[in-house]
Amino acid sequence: MGRILLVSRLAVRDLRRRRGEAALLLLAVLAATTTLTLGLVLRDSASDPFQETRVATNGPDLVASSATPTDLDRLTGAAGVIDHSGPFPIAPASFQRSDVQAIGRDAAPASVDQPSVVRGGWVREGGVVVEAAFADSLGVRVGDPVTVDGRSFVVAGFAVTAAVAPYPGGSCVVLVPCAHGSPTDDLPPDVLRNPGLIWLTRADLLSLHPDSLAYTVNLKLADPAAAAAFGATDPGLRLQPWQDVLADATELAGDARILLLIGAWLLGLLAVASLAVLVGGRMADQTRRVGLLKAVGGTPGLVAAVLLAEYVLIALVAAAAGLALGALTAPLLTRAGPGLLGGAGTPSLTWPTIALVTAVALGVAVVATAAPALRAARTSTVSALADAARPPRRTGWLIAASTRLPVPLLLALRVAGRRPRRVVLGVLSIAITVSGTFVILMLDTYLRDNPFVGGYDRAQTDSLRQVLLVVMVVLLSLAAVNAVFVTWATVLDNRHASALARALGATPRQVTLALAAAQVFPALAGAVLGIFPGGWGLFDAIIAITGGESDRATFPSAWQLLALVAATVLVVAALTALPARLGGRRPVTESLQAEHA
Structure with missing residues (x-):
């Protein structure tokens, strides 16, 4: 313990004597650890609005669709299903010249997946409710006259749901081909291009599409984590577990996470190069100090430990500061958008994240300083004191x-x-x-x-x-x-x-x-x-x-x-x-x- 205390005191004393250099070394490692933390926690921060929306709407664990409602009736009675809503009729349609999925719903609230109205009201005869992100993209307002497949309706309200991801990333649940590319892509006429989502009454949807209908049901499972495997053996059904909806809803954060992680590794490599040069310069400036330590009885191991301890302390401080800054900054880079409730909160730091960021900070410090420190420790006492x-x-x-x-x-x-x-x-x-x-x-x-x-x-x-x-x-x-x-x-x-x-x-x-x-x-x-x-x-x-x-x-x-x-x-x-x-x-x-x- 006395040896550790001696090394720590000598390292802290040297850092206090060279505060400017210590601050710049701290900055180099801090840039890498903050960016790495951002990349690791960004998706967790982005998932907060989806989870809030899922709770507010009693979101489904699994959305299933089929060409016939009898297939879905069989699914609702399967073991492990504790609640459901539907089947609801669904059909592809044209809304103000945009492709949409139109779902027929009841005016009464459903026990599973009841979309939360954020403006206006719920479905009524002659009224259409538009998914909030899709409405924001089109610029429509509550009360505006609109057309659905050429028939006139009025916008009754805007709503959010956790059954599909917000526009434009929502996955199709109808049994027709869908594409999520540029509106200018040359696609077949039966392909929905970035379809939006609207809700009508059952009667209104049946009057528009009396024959060409599919059906969808929202299921609540006893084990939500098993949603991906539930019903996977039935090839006649189209299934979408809530985990896939979450992935679609946070896809933007996922791509941002990739960019930040690549940036973090670039900054980490730059920090290693920076520290190697800066440490080499500092070692050259501390030659006489190394000679004095060895002259009073310090072994080469002790000298190397003192020199390394300075940068290990800087790395630990940079790791702690980077974790805090990254977690606090993550919500600023996460855009929840109008299609979800709430906003991105400050993510909780998990032990794997803390361990990885700390390990990277220590790795940067050790890789950059080990060789100069060992080289300085091997310098003879006479040569070091002469500082020639x-x-x-x-x-x-x-x-x-x-x-x-x-x-x-x-x-x-x-x-x-x-x-x-x-x-x-x-x-x-x-x-x-x-x-x-x-x-x-x-x-x-x-x-x-x-x-x-x-x-x-x-x-x-x-x-x-x-x-x-x-x-x-x-x-x-x-x-x-x-x-x-x-x-x-x-x-x-x-x-x-x-x-x-x-x-x-x-x-x-x-x-x-x-x-x-x-x-x-x-x-x-x-x-x-x-x-x-x-x-x-x-x-x-x-x-x-x-x-x-x-x-x-x-x-x-x-x-x-x-x-x-x-x-x-x-x-x-x-x-x-x-x-x-x-x-x-x-x-x-x-x-x-x-x-x-």
Whole structure:
């Protein structure tokens, strides 16, 4: 216990001395854990309105339909059925030139699936009740005159139900082919295109369709969880368990969840690259501190534990904050819509979610810091206390290639040559950022040009575009912070080399340009790799996962791709200008002196 207490106190003390760096490290991990939490809890948050609607309407556990009511009568008497309503007649119809499913209902309330009227009243002779989301899409109002299969009716009210998902994602329950694609799709004339739902009295529906009717019944089961397996052996019935309705109702949240999880892994990879560079810079700045710890009796294991403990503490705080922020933010990204009651509540955090987010945070911290911490712990005590400048690597081809270059490029190439792993991490960071940005822009254009993709309406595709915007803002913010601190870590690591270069005649401007150029060239390589293969491959993967159609996508032209690469390089150059300038103008005598712990 004394050893643990010592490690904890040393780690906390070092974090308090470097609060700015600790805050930025916290930000990097927090971005990944918050986005991951959002992706994990979004569907649970989206299911709240459906569950509230299901309770308010006494929603069915299973909806069955058949061409003849006798098949349904046999089902209502089956073992395990505790209540039912119907059979009700149902038929495909035309409502204001839109495809609908028209259901004949009684004026008296039903014990199972009694739609909840949110405006106006329930069915009456000559009156039609419209499903609320469908009514919102058409823009009709209570009291408006409408036509159903050419016959005049009046809108009696709007209602919501849990028997089918809200428009436009509701599944057909009639025994005719249905499609949930764009209204412009070339489909056979007997196919319902994104059908809406209306309710009429039985008499009104029978007067419209005296012969071509199907029937539907709503069942309440003793075991709702077994709804999917109930009656599956009867091929003459069309069955829809409540779990399928829930999946249709939360399909938008499911696609948003996929986008957020992909964004979370991108942010996690970016956080690993960011932390690896930042930790490497901090380790270089703590060389004398490592020497002092070892000089007073600290073993290499103790030194490594102290260095790792700092980042483990940051990871734990980031995991806790990310879980809280993700759970609180999830309802803001969930659009319940007019077809369901209530709104998305704050989801409860389950132990698997907490464990996964915490494990990811700790994994990011350990993967990024283990190698630098172990390398620092193995440093000899004398070398660590001396804190001498690291001898440059003598690479023949690098020296030959740089001798005839202008001074800023010569210094930049040698700065990159001293830290090849940092250059690789810089390339990967930019590649991840550009890949994510490229895919987000592609998906945003795809959703903008195909607002009815996946059976969504414009408002729902706009919700997906908002999710993409959130991910892109977080990704670009973290990448900007990363670019600044990669440059600052390079400045700190090359303080002795930069001072020697200035002592030998290099100007502060040349040193500044060299430090900035050492980040710009990896940014150029990362931007190219981020577009191809990174961006193209990730876009194809997302389209395949979400069930989209890549042939509908509008792919960027060559000049747009060149503009993205150029913009990336310019932004990195602008972000690295200030830390490079500060490092290039540091007094030579101060830089050549040993750093204090």
